[in-house]
Amino acid sequence: MASLLHQIQHQGVTINATLPLDSGQVLPSVTIAWQSYGALNADRSNAVLVCHALTGDQYVASDHPGTGKPGWWARMVGPGKPIDTDRFHVICANVLGSCMGTSGPATPDAATGAPLGMAFPVITITDMVRAQAMLLDHLGIARLHAVVGGSMGGMQTLAWAATYPERLASALVIASAARHSAQNIAFHEVGRQAIMADPDWQDGQYYGSARAPTKGLAVARMAAHITYLSEEGLTEKFGRRLQARDIKSFGFDADFQVESYLRHQGLAFTDRFDANAYLYITRAMDYFDLADPHDGRLAAAFAGARDVRFTLVSFDTDWLYPTSESRRVVQALQSVGAAASFVELSAPFGHDSFLLDVPALDRLVAGALGAGF
Amino acid sequence: MASLLHQIQHQGVTINATLPLDSGQVLPSVTIAWQSYGALNADRSNAVLVCHALTGDQYVASDHPGTGKPGWWARMVGPGKPIDTDRFHVICANVLGSCMGTSGPATPDAATGAPLGMAFPVITITDMVRAQAMLLDHLGIARLHAVVGGSMGGMQTLAWAATYPERLASALVIASAARHSAQNIAFHEVGRQAIMADPDWQDGQYYGSARAPTKGLAVARMAAHITYLSEEGLTEKFGRRLQARDIKSFGFDADFQVESYLRHQGLAFTDRFDANAYLYITRAMDYFDLADPHDGRLAAAFAGARDVRFTLVSFDTDWLYPTSESRRVVQALQSVGAAASFVELSAPFGHDSFLLDVPALDRLVAGALGAGF
DSSP: OOOHHHTOOOOEEEOSSEOOTTTEEEESOOOEEEEEEEEOOOOOEEEEEEEOOTTTTTTSSOOTTTOOOOOTTTTTTTSSSEEEETTOOOEEEEEEEEESSSTTTTSOOOTTBBBBBGSSSOOOOOHHHHHHHHHHHHHHOOOOOEEEEEEEEHHHHHHHHHHHHEEEEEEEEEOOBBBBBBHHHHHHHHHHHHHHSSSGGGGGOTTTOOOHHHHHHHHHHHHHHHSSSSSHHHHHTTTOOOTTTOOSSSSSOOOOOOHHHHHHHHHHHHHHOOOOHHHHHHHHHHHHHHHHTTTTTTTHHHHTOSSSSEEEEEEOSSSSOOHHHHHHHHHHHHTTTTTEEOOOOOOOOGGGGGSOOOHHHHHHHHHHTTOOO | OOHTTOOOOEEEEEOOEEEEOOOOOEOOEEEEEEEESSSSOTTSSOEEEEOOTTTTOSSSSSOOOTTOOOOOTTEEEETSSSEEEEOOOOEEEEETTTTSSSSSSSSSSSTOOOOOOGSSEEEEOHHHHHHHHHHHHHHHHHOOEEEEEHHHHHHHHHHHHOGGGGGEEEEESSOSSSBBBBHHHHHHHHHHHHHHGGGGGGOOOTTTSOOOOOOHHHHHHHHHHHHHHHHHEEEEEETTBBBBOOEEESSSSOOOOOHHHHHHHHHHHHHOOHHHHHHHHHHHHHHHTTTTGGOOHHHHHHHTTTSSSSEEEEEEESSSSSSHHHHHHHHHHHHHTTTTEEEEETTTGGGGGSSSSSHHHHHHHHHHHHHHH
């Protein structure tokens, strides 16, 4: 339940400096929760920032304190792994607007002590990146060996290169895009409407009450989850197979395995995520379009990033952020003279491929980080 | 509102004969609401049955009595149109389980007079077809010149050919499939959960109350609506364009045009459709797999249909019922020696192409109905 979620203690820091936001609003201070793995070397040159996706968190390679499950990228980050913590100091921070310790809609109002709810300002992907830069300043890390991220993590990685090009040597962008498409926005809007239609949402002020919009949040997660998988993957994994009893109930129970899987995904999500955070982060993603401040010219966003080495990876079955969006970024990078390599990998899992067992991705990530180090 | 919906009077007939259902349950009698267009000829050989889609109705070529809008296929059915009512007697019946006058969850219980709600039995696509056959018996029409349908209408058309092959000369199946895929089921399950999560659903017994699950139904419609459109179509129609004020609100209003479009689609739908009917009809579609009673061999379903002339049409941008599903049907038909022609049309509108301005479809439909008449 959301109430338990907010009782978890996280490692974090409150930075008493203002954070000016794209909206024009200002956060008077910002709390950032983060985890790190591997030692920072003497000249502070081996830091790798991993940026997490929409529903991810800072527990990239350590057990989630709420669910007890392994870190969401434990297969990628660790000693001897592609992002090798024997070599790199890996930092992962919970994004601004989220619910795992960083400032977000559940943060108490400084004056009243009550959670801000919808009084928290709307934030953007670049605002998330600004908060991460404040954390790095606090940690005394001037420059990153690499910024790495999949999905929304890839958006942050691109925003890093656009906003602080001098602070990173390389950028690894996986299964991502430089803008949210109309279809991307549409799916997010369905999720937001599902949450806001739930009477337990209470205009976002549910924190003090015994109720939280778990039903709406579960529906939002179900709809989103379909977009993370490929049609072929769903067919292979579930097809039209019925549940164990193997007969149609002629009712509205979860007869098909895919139904019970989705219901489980929806329900389990509400144990580890806050509905308002889902609203804020989906909004940030929908607003994301790196070309927007440059009259639609994406290349202009990367004008200062020609010394950053870029690696982009897409998956052939990813229909959420398809290969064409990665190609568009690569073309923009090449047009400003940045070194950008691009690979489309074949994997059956759709968008979720970046989180799953794709050995070719492991090799690519290891190669992208190892180069020049 | 659903309450107004149920006050509309429809032309219909109550047939006092039992309708045995695939579930094993039996409807003691069945009411069928229908519309017809064009005159039945003397030898009763010019009848064309049009089967409607999930949220369609019998008002194929006449104004909807609730919304006042033109019939949903008025561009296709009428004097001089591809389904020419100067030549054909066109019949369209509201499907079993729906909410426009045919027996469904809003039908009163014979004993108590209260709406059945979830006590209405779960029905299948073939049950819908059985009800249509009872209507044709009542009308004295032994054999149809053609059965025509798009989307779920195409599923009924295929079920007609499988169940009553001697009663139709030709079948025209547009943007459809012989089974629901895991992804199809998944999207429907999201919609059902959105409805059933709405406290105003009240376990389906909302008819007598002042409340109806309009919020849940709107969310269900929004999610489904995305699947009816192509990604390219959404981009072309809306892209990332903002509403009239052309600035980001940094809030949760419908900033993007695609958001306000979807919200409108969701809300408008609740004025003309009943949430329980949505549950029952989506369930019928999810259960649909013509190969299921034949150990997965689709060809066996069409063993008796080798004298039916089939025309199948798919659209290249339809990701809900993609071309591959139509090809699968054509292969099954050809393997039993049935005459089956197949065309994939290019149209930008995704699944909804069958309802929209695609001149090549008009020519195909006219040709398929004219042949041999």
